Amino acid sequence: MAASKETDGLDSKFYKTADAFFPAYSNIGLTFDDVTLATLYSEVLPRETQLDVHLADGLHLNIPIISSDMDTVTESRMAIAMALSGGLGLIHYNMPERDQLSEVSRVKNHVHGLIQDPIKTAPDQLIGDVLNLIEKKHFAFSTFPVVDAHGKLIGLLPGHVVKVRYAKRKVVEALTPRTQVQTINKKDLGRDPIAKADKFFTDHPGIHKLLVVDDQDRLHGLFTMSDVERITQERNAQFKPARDADFRLLCGAAVSATRNAFGELDRERILQHVGGLVERGMDVVAVSTAHGHSKGVGDTVRMLRDAFPKLPIIAGNVTSAAGVEYLADCGANTIKVGQGPGSICTTRIVAGVGIPQLTALYVTSRTALKKRVKVVADGGITKSGDIVKSLTLSDAVICGGLFAGCPEAPGEVMEFSGKRYKQYRGMGSLAAMKAGSAARYGHSNDSNRKVAPEGVEALKEVTGSVDRVLAQLIGGIQSGMGYLGAANLAQLREKARYIRVSPAGQREAAPHDVVELKAGTGG
Numbered sequence: 001m002a003a004s005k006e007t008d009g010l011d012s013k014f015y016k017t018a019d020a021f022f023p024a025y026s027n028i029g030l031t032f033d034d035v036t037l038a039t040l041y042s043e044v045l046p047r048e049t050q051l052d053v054h055l056a057d058g059l060h061l062n063i064p065i066i067s068s069d070m071d072t073v074t075e076s077r078m079a080i081a082m083a084l085s086g087g088l089g090l091i092h093y094n095m096p097e098r099d100q101l102s103e104v105s106r107v108k109n110h111v112h113g114l115i116q117d118p119i120k121t122a123p124d125q126l127i128g129d130v131l132n133l134i135e136k137k138h139f140a141f142s143t144f145p146v147v148d149a150h151g152k153l154i155g156l157l158p159g160h161v162v163k164v165r166y167a168k169r170k171v172v173e174a175l176t177p178r179t180q181v182q183t184i185n186k187k188d189l190g191r192d193p194i195a196k197a198d199k200f201f202t203d204h205p206g207i208h209k210l211l212v213v214d215d216q217d218r219l220h221g222l223f224t225m226s227d228v229e230r231i232t233q234e235r236n237a238q239f240k241p242a243r244d245a246d247f248r249l250l251c252g253a254a255v256s257a258t259r260n261a262f263g264e265l266d267r268e269r270i271l272q273h274v275g276g277l278v279e280r281g282m283d284v285v286a287v288s289t290a291h292g293h294s295k296g297v298g299d300t301v302r303m304l305r306d307a308f309p310k311l312p313i314i315a316g317n318v319t320s321a322a323g324v325e326y327l328a329d330c331g332a333n334t335i336k337v338g339q340g341p342g343s344i345c346t347t348r349i350v351a352g353v354g355i356p357q358l359t360a361l362y363v364t365s366r367t368a369l370k371k372r373v374k375v376v377a378d379g380g381i382t383k384s385g386d387i388v389k390s391l392t393l394s395d396a397v398i399c400g401g402l403f404a405g406c407p408e409a410p411g412e413v414m415e416f417s418g419k420r421y422k423q424y425r426g427m428g429s430l431a432a433m434k435a436g437s438a439a440r441y442g443h444s445n446d447s448n449r450k451v452a453p454e455g456v457e458a459l460k461e462v463t464g465s466v467d468r469v470l471a472q473l474i475g476g477i478q479s480g481m482g483y484l485g486a487a488n489l490a491q492l493r494e495k496a497r498y499i500r501v502s503p504a505g506q507r508e509a510a511p512h513d514v515v516e517l518k519a520g521t522g523g
């Protein structure tokens, strides 16, 4: 509904567009809590908002959220969970190159609902051994495929014979023989294996397991009816998995501007490794360093652009217009913005550099528009409201700390004083740099040399799974869009109106003058 001239004039005097607001604060660095967004007339229901974003050809996400390329955040499990929810995971590079190749393969070969490496038993094992295994590993299931030494399927050990009374019997005496086990050939799974399995279970009442084999009858996976039913229900969810043209989950991987023993860019090694990642189906490479507006990063991006003309390239990190222009001219499609906002970062303390994130996003986003590249906001996001504010200036966000406590993040759960935690460390922390990420911060991996860490080693309290964390974040983003009358992310950028918040206004924004019983993020 159009506002009258009078109210419109009053609103626009206080609640300014990005181009009116940020230049008026050119003498101060602003971040998320320094500003708030004004509400606007809306006909948009939050649940109807569209959150998809096109970052480059072949890189279309259904939600604008990416998990950080950090060694305590993103390996294949996290990348699979992110892509299944419509986002993207960037596999970190603090591991041997061959391991990073395998991690990418795991994501690209993941068939949701298909247990690709099921726990198997051997025919001459005792049922007692199987019972011990279940107890030791806390398995919640008791049906196991039985294979010979070559991986060939011999039968299925059904749960109802895995009992103490049969402990002394061999698996071969109790299994359901191969001829009675239902299987499907791997090559018949087609583009939609879940739909295939779903139809199979409907057509075969009483059968709850379907095994996948190859032409030599070697076992390649297992479908269970309960998994398939859950996934079929989830398919009605609003945000579909992020997939490539071959229906495989999207996956990104990070590389650094690696140098050889002479301190020169190790062109051959970088090209060979990225070639391997591309062969395995990687959809986007991220040239990830702390200082993206530098010769090493520019040369790496230029070299990759020449060698792989169609490969989407994310590069960073920068916080200046010149940095965006440089990386865009070198051939990057998407620029990572953020220097020092991260929850584990100490760059601003140690090096005295970095820009508060909203100011950095405003400056970089204006050049990105001119250069026709995308911007992703990297670091400092602690709540869904920060994402809404980021998305008024950027195309997507990268989060580390928000996902580090999820079961899908690498690392063990630790318990202190009755609370459960997972490790979360900066890639510029001493431990992470020793494990390989020193190049990201312009240092050598030589552990004998003293380097100044730019990140801390920390703990995050264990949270729910990635899809639960994302459900909260997405709910918040959609609420924000509803308040602004924005049906999609382009409208959110266009409609956003900002105002600076005073310290008292910041206090007012969080729960106050109450005893909180349950932590909440709504308002």
Ligand code: XMP
Residues within 6 Å of the ligand: 068, 069, 070, 317, 338, 339, 340, 341, 342, 343, 344, 345, 346, 347, 348, 378, 379, 380, 381, 398, 399, 400, 401, 402, 425, 426, 427, 428, 429, 454, 455, 456
């Ligand atoms: P959040 O706030 O999501 O930030 O935990 C994650 C982002 O922080 C960056 N990062 C670092 N920055 N020193 C830094 O200055 C570090 O040790 C470090 N490790 C990660 C990175 O951009 C990540 O996505």
